[in-house]
Amino acid sequence: MNTIEMEVDVLVIGGGTAGPMAAAKAKEKNPALRVLVMEKANVKRSGAISMGMDGLNNAVIPGHATPEQYVKEITVANDGIVNQKTVMKYATSSFDMIQELDSWGVKFEKDETGDYAVKKVHHIGTYVLPMPEGHNMKKVLYRQLKKRRVEITNRLMATRLLLDEGGAIAGAMAVDSRTADFYVIRSKTVILATGAAGRLGMPSSGYLFGTYENPTNAGDGYSLAYHAGAELSGIECFQINPLIKDYNGPSCAYVTGPFGGYTANANGDRFIECDYWSGQMMMEFYKELEGGNGPVFLKMDHLAEETISTIEEILHTNERPSRGRFHEGRGLDYRTGMVEMHISEIGLCSGHSGSGVWVNEHAETTVPGLYAAGDLACVPHNYMLGAFVYGKLAGESAAEYCASHALPPVDNAQVEAERKRVWGPLDVVDGLPPGQVEYKLRRMVNDYLQPPKVTRKMEIGLQRFAEIEEDLSRMSATNPHELMRAMEIHAIRDCAEMAAQASLYRKESRWGLYHYRVDYPEKNDADWFVHVQVKKDANGNMSCFTRPIEPYIVALDEEEKTAYQKLRIVKEPAAA
Template identity: 40%
Template sequence: MHDATTLQSVDTDLLIIGGGTAGPMAAIKAKLRDPACDVLVVDKATVRRGGSICRGMDAYNNVVVPGVADVDSYVESIRAMSDGIFDEKVNRVLGERSFEVLRDLEEWGAATFPRDAAGGYIVEQLHPFGRFLAEMRGDIKPVMAKKCRELGVRTMDRTMATRLLTHEGRVTGAVLLGVRTGEVTVCRAKAVIMCTGSQGRFGLPETGYLFGTFDCPYNAGEGWSMIYEAGGDLVNFEFLDHTALIRDFEGPGHSTFTRHGAYLINALGERFLFRYHELGEHAPSGLRAKAMQAEIGLGHGPLYYDLRHLSDETKTIIKDGLFSCERPTEKAFFELKGIDIGLQPVELVLAGPHLCGGHGLTGALVDEWGRTTVPNLYAAGDVASTGLGFVGAAWVFGGLAAEHAVERMADIPAPVVDMADVHAEVARIRAPLGGNPVNPPLPQPPLHNDEGNDPREVEYKLRRHIKPLLDSPKHASRLRDLLGKMAAFRADIDRIRVTDWHDVMKVLEIRSIADCMEFSARASLLREESRWGMPHTRLDFPERDPAWNGSYVVLRRGADGGMVVTRQPVRSA
């Protein structure tokens, strides 16, 4: 048994796991609500640059700007995009609070919002109806990190949360691992907000590069693994998101181009989307992806973005957003390719699949305060299922979760940690070390012999099975085939050799990738219909079944430790 006295310990009122988009907002809002509240943010990278918007974003989506759109139209647009599988109350709150966040970002100097000739915000359309994407600029993360410091928020960079701790069914803290030092810390907390992002490292990208993903590649789904192990409900893991990206550059494109009026064309020069959906480029994302796949299947590929018809002013706005805050390297990419995006069609590919609560529907089941089904545990950002809420959901529910937790803080009892659970987690962390101590640096040469598995090879092996066995078009035989392979995959993970603490972190991430594969396969099996277009198409159940309207597939850990997969109605408004 590991001696608990060698562990580090830290106590806090509010622990925020993940310093990307939602985490800093939660920390700031908590301290603004109660400066005396002790707030700790931990992140595997750094709070200053971690997460999916480490360089900022060129648009704030989703936001309801007064005079441009209204909350009712926002809710109806999300209803159409989600095919009714969404929590209306959650999305109504997002619409109501989103503009307040915009004004906060302006006041803090974290972001600027360009204006049109009449002095109004530049707000464009991506959704089926209504305009909810406000043009945005600014190096957001360093400004928010600075504000956290000014308010007295504590941070632990290069620190990975590996397990939530619970007592009598309530979350009471977490086990933390220093990914450079190997130091293990037990954190006691009255409340925890999970802000660990999506599962960005899922299906292999077309380039084959493990980390060349649309979403942040160090978001490996471990937040969902932790919530599941703590007894929380997960929903919509059958929804596999696919994003249109620029070929050979894993970066943004579709929303940036099409919200400003770009067309999608095929190799024949035809604007094809209206053949598949009356809304064309503004059709729900899953239906757009399915239409793109169909065009390629007809031999009409490759596909392209076409900006040539846009005004010079609009092209300038697009280039300014892409080449400044979103992906500065994209400018160099196009220059090396000899492409002027305003004069030549830009080839695209479909990326994914990946799992995401912001770009998709997947995540922890939460209410309008970001509360999960586990007392004292909240979730915000891409780890939460808030219904295609994008960065707006991260900011709104990060803030709401923090405010709710702080308001309740005086009534939450002092956290109690079961050291048997801590010891079990230390053993799980230590498993790749072959019995070596936790805190000292790893010995050299590698802990396992040369026959041990390389972590990159194991990750590649897992992820290369996602497209053929888990992605649409799905079939029960393929899904069961994948589930039948999971024990062997997990055995491969257990045999990974590690040479430093970063490799230990990779092992933990790969375990979460495997968890998400199983979550998705079991959820996909239960939903015996096709829905949303490409996110969930079943060859054996090719039609949309009205009996599934308004129903989630819910995953939770059973009392015996096994996975329970059930059907549950979406909460009514």
């Protein structure tokens, strides 16, 4: 096994959605920069959109929606806890990004006049733009990387960031999942685009890789940012999604909703006004699932044949195409039966909820030279288009930083310590198999952190996670692939501890099911209308603290504030 040294200006970690955009935009800003995309899988088919995407969930298109309206919608959908400046930056950049993607060859649905065919799925505004031919997304991005001469390394997993004396970015270290070679990459800037922490809870099937998120998104970036001293925010606002039971992928109500499909209970009755994913929606979903009218289904069997064929065409060729194969195996046809739904395991993801690495409206984290974009960057409900917008911002910000900073020297002590940690499992004889440690850790996450959250349970969970930390150095890896899995478990354990600490710190309930604390069941704006941040303190301990909410730039009226609190359909009593 070798140690390989490299030198670049901009190191992008993660080649899924935000990462390629960040690299392309850094290069566009200054073609002389050395830009490297480092990917754990292969850029051609990596990340959350490896098989494309069936639509934009948050398109802010003139004539259909305004940035102000969108900022309001996300503010109330995320129960007030947002830095509106970051959401506004997304909203005002959204349409330009759609047009740029359109010019790159991404196909969006248009009506007969050539206007974008936007659909209403959210509670207040209209933002969903279907992409019936969205399966070629990765090809489009890959072409842009090649065209701009961005360097790419595949099968490298970043394990720790390098810092200079002042705590600014000096590069990153990584391990090759095929050879176990150790990489020391010096760089002026690092852009984190590693996606969600999607391998945190265990799916109820018990299959470790049957997760909602692409399971290669194990939370590496959350751990990298934490150990570099960056602030993370809203970690207690878990990602929990309504999914096809057992298959554990989206059903997907955003696609079927505009065609007339809806979420129903066992009687086939609609029980929520709006299928847009929010903590409040998930709370109603949870109540129905556990109640006498449960479980919950996606209902399409009342739709016309041609509508169902169209839905099948979209759902069975995009994003998660194997869902068609799953239904076929169970003998389910959308025409004659409803799709049984369930609640996912917990994860961390700002693309869907609000848990991520803290960034401002320039995609800057709290560490100089470190930027974040996509599912791991804390801009609530940012989805794929938000990943592209913040990828662009991160690439441009990093390029600017490079212009005024020299390449920092490497601290050999950091390199030695990390190489020892990373290669450790290869030297352990007769150690614990990583798969077994992961199974136990994620089962404990389910037992102690899955909402409803109970204080004493989360405290016990922290004890278990501390015990598992002791086990990490007893893991042995018999090959480089298993070594990658072992290093991922370090990151998953960090995420579990952050999830417990942040959840214990916020002593109220908020975001519906995402942070439902049984012993503090009410929302408490007087004390907790704040961000909760997690950070590694000067002594190396995990600490939580609050950050005030910046004054809103778009005011909400009283009616709007409560829109997401009233999702359950109230039935009129039958006339006597």
